[in-house]
Amino acid sequence: MQASNQQNTAQDDQVSWWFKLLARGLGTIGGLVAMVMGIMRCLTFTPLCLVAGILELLAGFMVVVLEAPCCCPFLDFIDKIGKFSENRPYWQKGALYVGSGIVPILLCFSTTTVLGCALVFGTGVLYGMMALGKKASREEMLAKATGSDVEMNAGLIEHEQVGLHVPDSPAK
Structure with a gap:
């Protein structure tokens, strides 16, 4: 556990405060947009698009929970998840966000899935850039x-x- 804390502090020293704030802000806004677009995508008769809408909704909720746990104060376990998320290396968050942003688009390529997942994917790209370092x-x-x-x-x-x-x- 101590090794991951040392790695996390080493990462924090390399990334400027505004870039971290940009990634968290884009993640929060992107997660909210993905949830709204996921609900809109679920209004379909195509089974794959319905699954894509549900996955988009889940991806948006996951990003909001990991990036802005203050948006969900009604759930008691969110604080533990938020603290766990802060201790993760940047590359793990980036890979999770990029993966969860691509899957719904691959299942059902439409305007709502692309708009909803693009910001989640962009957050993953920002975390990937943060993992690369200065x-x-x-x-x-x-x-x-x-x-x-x-x-x-x-x-x-x-x-x-x-x-x-x-x-x-x-x-x-």
């Missing part, structure tokens, strides 16, 4: 780029010395 500094990227150029030029010089030099094109 981008390297400009100096680190330049050092890496110049280091790879030196290796590439050294390889070209070796090939030229061996005799693998391609002759120039004929003059026009």
